Amino acid sequence: MDNSILSKFFGSKGASADIPDVKFDAGSLPTPPTPPDKNDNSGLKPGDKWSSFDPTGLERAAKAARELDASSHAKDALELSKHQEHTKQIEFQAKVKEYETHVEQLKIEQIRQQSEEKRNNLQQDAKLKKEQAEYQDLLSRRRYDDQLKQQAARNEEDLRRQEQSVEKQEAMRRATLEHEMKLRRDNEIARAEAEALARAKADRENQDLRFEEIRLKAAEHRTTVLESIKTAGSVMGDGAKAFLNDWDKITTAAFGITLAAVGLYTAKNGIGVAARYIEARLGKPSLVRETSRLTFLEGLRHPIKTSRRFFSKPEDSLRGVVLKPTLEENIRDIAISTRNTKTNRGVYRNILLHGPPGTGKTLFSKKLALHSGMDFAIMTGGDVAPMGRDGVTAVHKLFDWANSSRRGLMLFVDEADAFLRKRATEKISEDLRATLNAFLYRTGDQSSKFMMVLASNQPEQLDWAINDRVDEIVEFDLPGLEERERLVRLYFDKYVLEPAMEKRQRLKLGDFDFSIKCSQIAEKTKGLSGREISKLAVAWQATGYASSDGTLTEQMVDDRVEEAVKQHQLKMEWISHVSPGMEKESSQTTSTKSSHYAAAHSTDPAVDT
Template identity: 45%
Template sequence: MSWLFGLNKGQSGAPPDAPVPPAPPPPAGGSGSGDKPKDKWSNFDPTGLERAAQAAKELDQSRHAKEALDLARMQEQSVQLEHQSRVKEYEAAVEQLKGDQIRIQAEERRKTLNEETKQHQARAQYQDKLARQRYDDQLRQQQLLNDENLRKQEESVQKQEAMRKATIEHEMELRHKNEMLRVEAESKARARVERENADIILLTETEDCVCVVCVCVCVCVCVCVCVFSRLLLFVDEADAFLRKRSSVSLTLPHCERISEDLRATLNAFLYRTGEQSNKFMLVLASNQPEQFDWAINDRIDEIVNFMLPGLEERERLVRLYFDRYVLEPATGGRQRLKLAQFDYGLKCSEIAKRVEGMSGREISKLAVAWQAAAYSSEDGVLTEAMIDARVDDAVRQHQQKMDWLHGEGVLDNEGRPTPTKGSAPPLKAQEVLRPLQEVPSDRSKPDGTPV
């Protein structure tokens, strides 16, 4: 079969019908071990080998011998590739098995950590429980000691009180009768005044929780309308709990979603203020009216806009706070503050022109800064230069605040809100509520009080 390896490709082989040479005689066997090979090959049929040799000779003489060899090689390569793919599959299965083992180990470790955490928590809770029990026992023991001491003190003064009791008992009885008569008369008079006069109740934001304020407002409206004859309810910073019920807004895309408690409170408030009433009037104050819910805007009858103080208002405010924080401490009391000689009226007018754009609160803080500058000086004298320096600082700080607002996209050059990138421009309160004001309604009836 040398033609399979390309060794006798150019040589001419034996003719197809050439006889096959006989097999060589078997070698001389030994003594006892030669019987076994003889038995093994005794029944062997060489016909198959002869046919294979004959076919190999014919294939070697054929012109397609090279193609047959290439085909055999390709088949061998295919078998090798198949074996390699099986090896890769086995390796992938091994890697997957390793990954599963790692995952199982990590899962077991996580479960172990969870169990350890639970055990630590249970131990800590048990220790805390024991500490609380010990503390409660100490408190009970201390209370018992206090009760015992108190009982002894009461027993010590009981004899003295028994002697005084007979003397003051009649006096207390008369005093109690007089007090009851006075309380009854005052209650009747107060009830009569409350029924006859219009009641004005001022509610201030003394609670930290917004929901508590909302509930108080709703309860106040319901109870006062039922009990009293008239009610004027003023709510400052009303946008804190009357804001929009949805977080999607064109003018305020960044507003947060309100809680369910606040939503329920707002719905109750809207339910109580849905119809016109001549029993109460609701006044809402807010720095951001665009945050009101549309149902609240629909209930508003009249809008009063308070702009920043103008030149005349600023001059009046400057003079007012200058008198309160500078002139009064300098002329009255201990006179620990002294004021230099200059034209105070002219200086107030000049300051009013320089503080354009400031609010009344900023002007009041500026006056307090003048007073602090005088107290912190060496001689306690407030000079014109010190006033100008504080005014310059206040103007610079105000400009810095405006720059911060401009940087956040909150205000424009005229102090109006500007939209952020990708959002619609905000509307003014008048533009938001103008359609509601133009629509004719029966809220202007004489018997109805505007909300």
């Protein structure tokens, strides 16, 4: 359509600008007001809105409409207007659908909010019911506690009343006894007074007779004494006169007195010498705590045991001892050489055993003595210091007793560093120094009568002269994995399996594989000594006895193993702490001790059974 034509009807800005883009609904359009009639002036009032209406615009629109109808482009303009109206309706319908969609979403959101609110209400109701239940439970508990308190109060009141009743009864009984005792005492006093009065009256009546009797007895006694003195004087005087006049009697009497004095002196000293001989060779010295040597009295007391000992065969030196293969080989060589030395009556060699505690040093010494056919004696270095000045005498008695052994004696000195320490240090007393000198004097030469075995956890503290008397040094380490497994199996059989197989024992075993369990325990017990493993086996036995039905389960075994490992770690922590006194020691001593402490955390050897 030509814009010039449209501009005639809608102004100079064009048809698109003059046609307003208005969204409307036919039902929502307000009814236009009816213009007032020009001829009707009755309803007009000054200031009415229709009073200023200008109809020229309508006239121009009507004129433009007539021109548009007369124009050839009227049809195109109408089509364009319809098309625009259709487009607006489509847009309006899209917006209506969008509005409906928004309304649906609002409804869904409202439903969701209602559901959320309902769920919250349900949760609040559940929470409220839970709180009510908890409150009811709390009230019931409080009521129960109140009942218990009331019952306890009643019990205490009953007990108090019973105690009061018992106290009253006791008081009545005590009052009755006191009354009876008072009556008895009064009766006894009255009876004693009556008897005293009767005796006094009788004494007063018989006083003259008693005085006369006493005088007669005194006169008779005096006469008898005088006559005895006269008789004795005459006899002794005649005897002395006859003895002094006879020279042979005087010589015989002097010789008899001399013989009596000599006999008395000889008997006194002979008894002392015999007593010392018996004490040195038959009696056990005070320093010896344990010995396999039998005295004459013990032989008479236990004849069967003594006879078995003479006919017994040598025992294996490593029986019941678990060591590393290299250490076992060294120990076996020492045992064989010691037995051959005893057989050939050679000179024994002195040995120093050192290592952590519980690694089998004492056990090996006993086994070595039994294997070689010797007697063994065990003493502790800690027993020497308390003796003070008597320590020197005790040491001499010990070695006199050792030299008197016919089978040979193996003297095992446990904790040797307790009194055989370095003499240069200020910590050693004069008495202990004298005892050490006596020990060095008696061990200066190697002997064919006794063999000395020293054991120490700190060999670096031994005096240099003691080290000079040692012929061979053997180190006992903590057992390794294979040795620990052998030890665990050994003690498991001894303390658990054997008692469980006996019918008289209460101990039973649970259902688990013993072989696999022993291997697992050996891996867990790294750093434990043989003595600690034996104590662990004893703990298994005690745990089985302490159970309700006497059954040792796998869990019980594992619990005791974990407890033993924890205790061992705690002991190692105690050892790792260095005391202030140890800081003054030399660097060599400190390094040596550190090596011992490090060994306690690595491998671990032999053990007593």
